């Protein structure tokens with residue numbers, strides 16, 4: 440790792456127009472040196488095949504502890520260097536995306552039953568009920584509405600919180616906590632995490648004392664899971680389940696408002712909705728970067744040598760527009776996705792052992808919410824060009840103001 444990084448993901452030009460930045464990087468090299476969002480140097484992996492290779496390689500780990508080179512810094516040291524208080528470390532370590540191998544599989548299995556296709560399908564009527572209620576409220580509002588705050592967020596929050604077992608009275612706290620974490624100001628993140636962990640501990644105690652029909656009650660009933668495991672699962676699930684979902688819905692709504700031909704196709708062939716969700720997540724996915732990973736051994740990715748310990752950043756947003764994989768990389772084409780996309784048709788939900796656990800739920804929510812919006816308000820349209828939030832990790836708008844009629 441001697442030469443200067445060729446790309447800086449924090450570069451304002453890349454943040455202003457990430458797709459053009461990705462195009463340039465893909466054309467130069469699908470695997471290149473970069474300055475990563477946390478300031479570390481490492482490898483940027485942008486090609487679709489290379490991203491899939493990296494995310495499914497057991498020699499690429501999420502936990503750098505014990506690796507040579509930069510990865511010699513343990514995960515704990517990295518968290519401490521960011522000002523994380525030591526008492527938060529056990530929860531951060533137990534988060535699904537911080538774990539590898541058998542420990543990851545154990546925790547993932549403890550909740551995966553709740554996210555299978557048939558269990559999720561059974562939630563569809565309730566999702567529809569929540570969507571109908573929100574659409575009634577939107578219809579009653581005078582003037583313009585902000586689809587993110589008044590539709591996408593409340594829906595995504597309600598669905599995941601009901602599933603996990605977070606009481607409605609507390610959803611506003613989660614909304615506030617989520618925003619602090621996304622904005623990324625370290626001075627505010629530490630106390631917010633403290634509040635979240637304390638809140639979840641109290642909730643775990645309540646469900647242990649009085650179980651209910653929710654996922655958290657099932658989690659606390661499993662003998663091999665500790666309180667720390669349960670707290671880490673709740674925190675991660677609620678955050679993973681509402682932030683990404685809300686921004687997928689608002690990005691997707693905007694894309695379809697601007698593409699009457701694709702909307703008409705979905706009206707005529709509603710069975711294309713699952714492919715539509717995959718395609719919308721491909722072209723405008725809310726998660727642009729996978730979690731940072733580290734090479735556990737020397738590797739070769741896309742013909743480039745990566746040394747043990749090096750940081751590896753898979754760029755999902757770039758892989759999803761790789762011309763080597765997609766005929767019209769920048770153009771949403773639902774029919775193409777349905778007929779030719781296949782498993783490789785998008786890495787917007789990740790790839791490999793950490794592939795999004797909530798993908799079936801995300802598809803149901805997106806189909807019910809977007810279909811519901813366009814059925815109820817066929818003339819819905821944006822009132823202005825929404826502004827992008829300029830973050831390397833996520834791709835979403837500050838607000839999506841629309842006129843419904």
Ligand code: HEM
Nearest residue numbers: 535536679680683684687729730788789793795796797801
């Ligand atoms: C993991 C995207 C919705 C739960 C991931 C990853 C991505 C992703 C890219 C992998 C990250 C990595 O490997 O670094 C999305 C998108 C969504 C969405 C685009 C909405 C359209 C949801 C929902 C839930 C959920 C609704 C649950 C309620 C999870 C979990 C993981 C995950 C638990 C971690 C899996 C593991 O580490 O084993 N998601 N997600 N996601 N997602 Fe989603």
